[in-house]
Amino acid sequence: MKRADFFKKHENDVFAQTRNRLTLFYSTILTLFLAVFVALALLIFYIVVNNDQEQTLRLLSDREVGMAERALDGSGGAWREQERRDLSGNQVFYYVTGNEDELIINNDNYEELRELYMDVVEEWETDGIEVKKVEIDIPENDPLFEDFKELELNLMVLARPVMHEGDRIAMLYLAVDNTFYTSVIKWTVVIFAGMTILFSAIGLLVSRWMSKRALEPVEIAYNLQREFVSNASHELRTPLSVILSAAEALGMENDKSNPFREKMLGTLKHEVKRMSGLITELLALAKSDSEQKSLKLRKEQFDIRPAAEQMVESFTNAIRTKGLSLKLDAPVPIEVVGDRDKLIQLMYILTDNAIKYTSAGGHVEIKLKKQNHKKHDDFIFSVSDTGIGISLEDQKKVFERFYRADKTRSRKEGGYGLGLSIAQSIAEAHGGAIEVESVPDRGSVFSVKISFEPEAVQQARTTEASVKQTLI
Template sequence: MSIRLRLGLWYGTLAAVLVAVFGAVVFSTVAAYLREDLRRSTERLADHFVESAQGRTDGASAETLMQAFAAPDVTVAVFDSAGRLLAATPPASPGLAPDEGEGTATGAAPARAERLPPFVRGGYRAERAIPAPNVFSVDEPVRAVVLGWFFTRRLMLDRLLRVLVVSGVLASVAGVFIGWGVAGGALRPVSMMVEAARRIARSQDFRHRLPTAGSRDELGQLTSAFNEMLAELEKAFENQRRFVADASHELRAPLATLQGNLELLERAANLSEAERRAVWRDIRDEVRRLGRLVSDLLSLARAEAGQGLHLLPVELDRVVTDVLRSMRNEVAQHRLVVEHLEPVQVMGDADRLRELLVILLDNAIRYTPPGGEIRVGLGHTPGPEVALSVADTGIGIAPEDLPHIFERFYRADKARSRATGGTGLGLAIARWIVEAHGGRIEVESQPGQGSRFTVRLPAARPASPETEAHT
């Protein structure tokens, strides 16, 4: 069952319940008013009958008296002290007779001296003593019983009930159709989302967007969120497609070189030993390049999968010292300057932070000519951060290339050629490592003057004296 149909049925049910409650209140109120009106009318009629009977003195006038009070919804009956019916207005006289077998009591009628017709039940009864019994040709006390019927009023209530039932049915049907229409209009953005999702699934084109009418209700917010999701999916899909294309292109070059060198070794049997060594050296370099490329691709794949880092307190100054010691051979042709190295502790992954510094140093070594200077610094900043900087006096980066250097496989024309042996993924991995630690990476560069990469990471909070005492 669709949501639209369920909403329509809910609207119809709600309308039926509301009309039923309203009808019950109206019906009970009107019925109570009519019963009270019947009581007052019966009491007034009984008093009026007694007053009229007191003014008559001959027995012949009893029939005239009874005819004067004949009414379609009132019965007036007169009984003697033994409970015998002396006079009654039609149509109740056939039903007003003493029960057979019931005894009588002197001066009072039995408790069940009269039987009421079924259609009188639920009405109102008023008894009055008549001090002038001679009107009915008897010398003993008599009493008048006035029965107010509910017949006319029952007809009114029956008509009211029919009106309420018909109104309830019509309100329920109208509620279903109104709910169907309202739900259709309210769920139109959802239907558009379903159609857009199906269209995207068929075409694999994430450029589709839902039209926004400027509404700020929940459905308008849902439409905006859906469009934002489509934009993110489009960007992710484009990044994935470009990543696959770039990775294929990057893998093709070393594989082609390997294939060419192997075919050369297979076909050229008269190569000299020096030429063979050169070919094997090229194969070795390409295999190493392939290994670095695959390792970088694996790191990025883990980053894309949202793989988190296990953060522990790390003394970053020791990490910097270890990396500089391990890379002293690579930096041998350059002048390495440690600007400052303060004791710094951060919450991080030591292996990833070591990889970050290796990437930055390797980047500086590749694009700084021999004899150039590479400067490394680590220290606290005025805020709750620490700053790790790697600067060089290399060829620098053009201003138009700066916004793109952290993209995968991006190489500037001058500063990022494949001749240096890089994979084009180092800075993308460096940015992921920094962001996974809750930091940010900044770059400043001038063509021909060098570049400076600055990594800012949150500083670890120093342990309190109480914590140190417990540990």
């Protein structure tokens, strides 16, 4: 089976579609829950680490500012005269600048990088405590930084003014190395993202299993119902045929003296024909539901114009009875590739549907045309009428089984809501599509488009393949 045929087959399987929807729904819920959990966990981890680093900087700044205040009131020594401070832990630099931006006190882990550190603190002034994160970019081609080009530095820097009697006398800058924590956070994000993908995949498999288990009872019941419809339809055809034959035989007798008898025979024949039509449609649906049957289209290349003309001829009495006009617009010939019986049935369904729902004095037009392309041809069949039309809401459901937009009118015309569903299954079995355009009280247009490869193209490809095989 070709890949395109494989996907087409599954697209037409209502249970496969339902399983896919349920799988998508379950897996989406599980993935969203997992994603929210991971996001919250990462956010909490980031906040805890960030707050811990900020708290460290604030404690260091509190100590230094306290030393400054004691030095200024004479109880703590000459703070401004100290030129060095011992760096503690992961501290990167400690700078104090005066009001003229002169560097009063400095200490850093790498003196060679002081220029880069100073780029961070220059023109940074604040009226309160301010913390920001910066990444130090080491120039790669500068020989002065040759020993540091592999170094990664992510800093958390605190700026705080040193105040005395309400005036700012200096600016204090403290920085700690945040590279390790940044790396930890990055790898945590990567690990959690990988775990999210892994568990999402597991969730997808679990969702698939859950949806399959949930649909098993429904699918079993559906298959039993379908089998029952098929068997019952087959069993009912024989007695109905016998009843209809008996009614017709009774009607052929010359005794016309009993009007009641004639009326009952007419009613009996009418209802038997209606039931036979329903059974025929049910059998068609049962066949279209069977995967084995849907794959056995007897495709052939033929001229569909004569079949369309014969179909129009069969509707002559119905057209004359309702006072309608019927027109066929089709080129001669119009060669198509497909199952002859199924395509004729498709045309018959749409034409019969248009005649049923068009009032006296209306018009029905059948159009057949073929569009030639380089690699394939398109067969387009459309039926337009000036009937009652279909509302926009009903257009979305009109191809559903047993759906009837106007139930009273449908029952009166003998419709069961199965014809359009059968037409759609025939079009899709040929790899085509059926559409409807309609305006209430103005009419409807049903269009079918089926793409196919002409027999000549198929033969050419077969010949080419045989030649290639011979050469090999």
